[in-house]
Amino acid sequence: MTADSLAAQRPVAARRPLFRRRSAIPGFGLTLGVTLSVLSLIVLIPLSAVALKAAELSPSEFLAAAFSQRALAAYRLTFGAALVAAVVNGVFGVLTAWAMVRYEFPGKTILNALVDLPFALPTAVAGIALATLYAPNGWVGQFLTPLGIKAAYNPIGVTIALVFIGLPFVVRTIEPVMRDLSADVEEAAASLGAGRLATIWRVILPALGPAWLTGFAMAFARGVGEYGSVIFIAGNMPYKSEIAPLLIIIQLEQFQYAQAATIAVVMLVVSFLMLLVINAIQAYSRRFV
Amino acid sequence: MTISIRSVQKQFGRYPALNHVDLEIADGELLALLGPSGSGKTTLLRAIAGLEFPDAGQVLFHDKDVTYASAAARRVGFVFQQYALFKHMTVAKNIAFGLDVRKGKDKPPKAEIAKRVEELLKLVELDGLGGRYPSQLSGGQRQRVALSRALAVQPSVLLLDEPFGALDATVRKSLRKELRRVHDATGVTTIFVTHDQEEALELADRVAILNKGQIEQIGTPREVHDNPASAFVCGFVGEANRFEGQISGGRFVAGPLSLPAPGVADGPAVGFVRPHDFTLAADGVEAKVERVNVQGALVRVDAVLASGARIEIAASRADADRFTGSVTVAAGKSHVYAA
Numbered sequence: 362m363t364a365d366s367l368a369a370q371r372p373v374a375a376r377r378p379l380f381r382r383r384s385a386i387p388g389f390g391l392t393l394g395v396t397l398s399v400l401s402l403i404v405l406i407p408l409s410a411v412a413l414k415a416a417e418l419s420p421s422e423f424l425a426a427a428f429s430q431r432a433l434a435a436y437r438l439t440f441g442a443a444l445v446a447a448v449v450n451g452v453f454g455v456l457t458a459w460a461m462v463r464y465e466f467p468g469k470t471i472l473n474a475l476v477d478l479p480f481a482l483p484t485a486v487a488g489i490a491l492a493t494l495y496a497p498n499g500w501v502g503q504f505l506t507p508l509g510i511k512a513a514y515n516p517i518g519v520t521i522a523l524v525f526i527g528l529p530f531v532v533r534t535i536e537p538v539m540r541d542l543s544a545d546v547e548e549a550a551a552s553l554g555a556g557r558l559a560t561i562w563r564v565i566l567p568a569l570g571p572a573w574l575t576g577f578a579m580a581f582a583r584g585v586g587e588y589g590s591v592i593f594i595a596g597n598m599p600y601k602s603e604i605a606p607l608l609i610i611i612q613l614e615q616f617q618y619a620q621a622a623t624i625a626v627v628m629l630v631v632s633f634l635m636l637l638v639i640n641a642i643q644a645y646s647r648r649f650v
Numbered sequence: 651m652t653i654s655i656r657s658v659q660k661q662f663g664r665y666p667a668l669n670h671v672d673l674e675i676a677d678g679e680l681l682a683l684l685g686p687s688g689s690g691k692t693t694l695l696r697a698i699a700g701l702e703f704p705d706a707g708q709v710l711f712h713d714k715d716v717t718y719a720s721a722a723a724r725r726v727g728f729v730f731q732q733y734a735l736f737k738h739m740t741v742a743k744n745i746a747f748g749l750d751v752r753k754g755k756d757k758p759p760k761a762e763i764a765k766r767v768e769e770l771l772k773l774v775e776l777d778g779l780g781g782r783y784p785s786q787l788s789g790g791q792r793q794r795v796a797l798s799r800a801l802a803v804q805p806s807v808l809l810l811d812e813p814f815g816a817l818d819a820t821v822r823k824s825l826r827k828e829l830r831r832v833h834d835a836t837g838v839t840t841i842f843v844t845h846d847q848e849e850a851l852e853l854a855d856r857v858a859i860l861n862k863g864q865i866e867q868i869g870t871p872r873e874v875h876d877n878p879a880s881a882f883v884c885g886f887v888g889e890a891n892r893f894e895g896q897i898s899g900g901r902f903v904a905g906p907l908s909l910p911a912p913g914v915a916d917g918p919a920v921g922f923v924r925p926h927d928f929t930l931a932a933d934g935v936e937a938k939v940e941r942v943n944v945q946g947a948l949v950r951v952d953a954v955l956a957s958g959a960r961i962e963i964a965a966s967r968a969d970a971d972r973f974t975g976s977v978t979v980a981a982g983k984s985h986v987y988a989a
Contacts, residue, residue, distance in 0.1 A: 545734035551721040552728040553748035649783040
C-alpha cells in the first residue's frame with residue numbers, strides 16, 4: 362500500500378484545525394476576527410499604551426508613584442466606596458426590580474424610566490445635583506446635620522454619588538430573570554411547607570444569584586471608574602476624599618504623565634483581578650443552569 | 651385521608667370555573683379529574699391544595715374544614731406539569747426541601763433527612779442521581795424527582811396537575827405505571843388531573859369527568875366508559891362515532907342507522923356507537939370501506955354510510971380481509987341522549 366492511499370484512508374476529522382469544529386452556525390471566523398480587531402483598537406492597544414507609559418519610570422520611581430501615601434488613600438477610597446455602593450445597590454436594586462416585576466401600580470412606567478436615568482444623565486449634572494441636595498445647608502443635608510451626619514464633601518458623599526450611578530445595573534440585570542421565575546416554583550415551595558420568608562430566602566434569591574452577581578460586578582466596575590459625578594460631591598481633599606481617577610487628572614495637570622499612567626496601571630490590575638474573581642464566583646453559581 | 655368537597659364555587663372574572671362542585675374522595679383512593687381544558691379540573695385540584703381559594707363552599711380533610719387554610723398548613727404534596735424543581739439545588743436538596751424548611755423540633759436530624767432522601771430516590775428508581783442538578787436530568791427523571799419531593803413530607807394527599815403532560819408518549823406510559831406502583835406502595839390518597847382519557851382510564855380507581863365547571867359523572871373507569879351518564883361523557887371518554895338524529899317511538903334514527911333508545915323522549919337526539927361495537931352483520935346498514943388500518947391486534951376501518959356520515963369501526967385483526975368494498979355493519983351497543 363502506498364503512502365498516498367494510507368493518507369486517503371485517514372479519517373477526515375483528523376485534519377480539521379483545532380478550533381474549528383464543523384457547525385451549522387456560520388460566521389465563527391468572521392465574528393471572532395471582528396471582535397478581536399475592535400477589542401484591540403478600542404481596549405487592548407490603549408491599555409497597553411498606558412502600561413508602556415508607566416514603564417518609562419524606573420522601578421523605584423514606579424513604586425513611589427504607585428504606592429505613595431496619597432495614592433494609597435485614593436485607592437482605598439475608590440475601591441471601598443465602589444464596593445459599598447455596589448452592595449447598597451445590590452440590596453435596593455433587588456427591591457426595585459421586585460416592585461416593578463411583581464406589582465402593578467400607577468406611575469410604574471415613570472419609575473421604569475427613572476431607573477434608567479443615571480445611564481443617560483451627564484454625570485456632572487448628577488454630581489452637582491447631589492452635592493446641592495446633600496450639602497450641610499441643602500434640602501436633605503439640613504436634616505442630616507443636626508443628627509451629626511455629614512453626607513457631602515467626604516467619603517459618604519462619594520458613596521452616594523456611586524450609588525446613584527450604579528443603580529440601573531443591578532435593576533436591569535435582575536429584572537428579566539425575576540420575570541422568568543415561574544409561579545410554579547413558589548407554589549411548590551409553599552405546598553412543601555415553606556413560609557413566605559423561607560421561599561424568598563431559599564428559592565427566589567438563590568435563583569437570582571448569577572444575575573445579581575453580574576449586576577453587582579457592573580455597578581462596582583462603574584463605580585471604580587466614575588469621575589464626573591464624584592468630584593462635585595467628594596470635596597476632593599487629599600488623603601481624605603480624593604478618588605484615584607481625580608489623582609490621575611491632577612498628575613496630568615502637573616505634566617507627570619508617567620506617574621498618572623502608573624496609578625492607572627494599578628487601578629487596572631486591581632479592577633481586573635476583582636472582576637476576574639467575581640466572574641469566577643459567577644461561573645460557579647451558574648453550574649446548575 | 652378522606653377529602654370532601656362541598657358545593658365549591660369559584661369565579662374568575664365573569665367566568666365560572668367551578669359551579670357547585672361536590673366530591674367525596676375515599677382514603678387511599680387514586681382519583682382522576684378528567685376534562686377538556688377550561689373544564690375547571692385544575693382549579694378544583696388547586697382548591698384542594700390551597701393554591702386557590704373558593705368563593706363559596708367547603709373543602710374538608712377528614713371532616714376538618716381547610717377551605718381557607720394555606721397550602722403550607724395542609725401538608726399536601728403537589729406535582730406540577732412543568733416539574734417546578736428548584737434549579738439551583740441538587741436533586742437530593744430538592745427532595746429534602748420540605749423537611750429542611752421545618753423549624754425547631756419538627757425538623758428531623760440531618761442523618762434522618764439523608765436517609766429519607768435515599769429511600770425516595772430508590773422508590774422512584776433514581777438511586778445515585780442525588781448529586782445532579784435538575785438541568786442534567788431528562789424530563790421523565792425530573793418528574794420523578796418532583797414526585798419524590800412531594801412524597802418526602804409524607805403528605806396526607808398527593809395532588810398531580812397534568813403530571814405527564816410535558817413528556818413524550820413512551821415516557822408517559824412508563825411513568826403512569828410508576829405512579830400506580832408508588833401509590834400502591836405508599837397508600838397515599840392521590841388525585842391527578844388530566845385531559846387524556848386513556849391515562850385516566852388506565853391509572854385511576856375512579857374517574858371524575860368535569861365539564862364547564864361541573865362534575866358530569868364519577869365512577870370507576872369501566873362504569874364511565876360503558877355507561878356514560880351524558881352525551882358529553884360518552885363523547886369524551888373512549889372513542890365514539892357520533893350521530894345526530896331524531897327519536898320517535900323509542901328508536902333513534904339518523905339516516906340509514908336506527909338505534910334502540912328506550913326511555914328517551916321523542917325529539918332531536920344524539921347517538922353514539924363505539925368503534926368496537928360495530929360488527930359485521932348480514933342485516934345491518936351498508937357502509938363503503940375507504941381505508942383499512944392495521945394497529946397491532948386491531949384493524950381500524952374508515953367507512954362511509956349511505957347518508958354520507960363517516961364512521962370508524964374497530965375489529966379484530968383476523969377480520970381484516972373481510973373489510974373490502976361494501977360491507978353491512980350493525981351496532982351491538984349504543985348510547986342515545988336527548989339533545
